[in-house]
Amino acid sequence: MHYLGDMATQARDRLVRAAEELFYSEGIRAVGVERLLSASGVGRASFYRHFSSKDDLVVTIVRGYGTRWKQWMADEVAARGGEPMAVFDALADQHAAPEFRGCASINAMVEAADPASAAHRVAAENKVVVIDYLDELLESAGYREHRALAEQFMQLIDGATVTALRERSREPARRAGEMARLLLDAADKR
Amino acid sequence: MHYLGDMATQARDRLVRAAEELFYSEGIRAVGVERLLSASGVGRASFYRHFSSKDDLVVTIVRGYGTRWKQWMADEVAARGGEPMAVFDALADQHAAPEFRGCASINAMVEAADPASAAHRVAAENKVVVIDYLDELLESAGYREHRALAEQFMQLIDGATVTALRERSREPARRAGEMARLLLDAADKR
């Protein structure tokens, strides 16, 4: 018996890993349970031992997307010296990656059309987490209205990401960076 | 026999109208053929007389979204006097509407994950049409680098629209308008 949590169940991990990739690359509704089972080598019963339903898995995956993306961005920015404008350099890299297929959270909000659905709400929360991070970043950089700037940064990021879906280049992130530069130049510093 | 086109087939019109609303409000994959038939009162056979497949209908609907949205925006801007900044006022109105569920073209690109699919390509073309319109608008307003500005306007619009999906207010469009104002103030005029 384990007194704290439990060991990482093998089957569950493989399932999550397969779902992360398939949901992102092909869409949530487009990937059925059967696909997940064959891709992960997990038995059907094991699936429903770890998740009460496909929706349950979806919520887990979408939440994972959010925390991982924010962490990835924070690491990228830190590795570039920590200035806010580094956000758009990291973004450009992501958009140029061959497996890029947009923002998983935006995609989830689109696919889970009902705003009251769990998947939609979790995806929306993911964005708030990123805004909070941008807020800290801009506050550390000394900008007075850091919260308002963070929300505008988020919109620039999302606009660039959606655009990169059809342009598949670093250009959208570069354009967003240009606009962000104007924002920062016009902003008051502490 | 009709020598030019033909009369608007009743069944087809009802089908298109029902599909426009249901695809937009609930998602393309979420709405099956059966739903479309019962919502439009069209018989199953009639459906496949007018469209070779559901995908065929989807392409028709997505194309319709694009032309209608661009026309709607052009009318709104014209009614507001024709200055480029009016774009964001019209956008705010759309985002505040109760039936708002994002940009139909973005949603279609997300749902039709495969970039080579017909629906995805048509949705992407829709965006180009809007950029072309913004280009004309900014050129008419006397801006030298109107094309580059149009592409940045498009990203601001898309970023605001995606954000409005979770905020459901006029704020995202207002923020986008602020950034557009900075862009225009920094731009050269002819």
Added chain:
DNA sequence: CCAATTTGGTACCGATCGGTACCGTTTGGC
């Protein structure tokens, strides 16, 4: 080494998916 747990595999469930075939009825032009 044994017992408990977790595992993958499979058969099966009702419901729905997109699509075809055929029906009898309604509609509209000549």
Added chain:
DNA sequence: GCCAAACGGTACCGATCGGTACCAAATTGG
């Protein structure tokens, strides 16, 4: 008034959807 086209309804198709039940093999802790 007739003929043809367009129509709505229904039965049906194989495939897949999400989900349950059960089983035998593998794994693991004591």
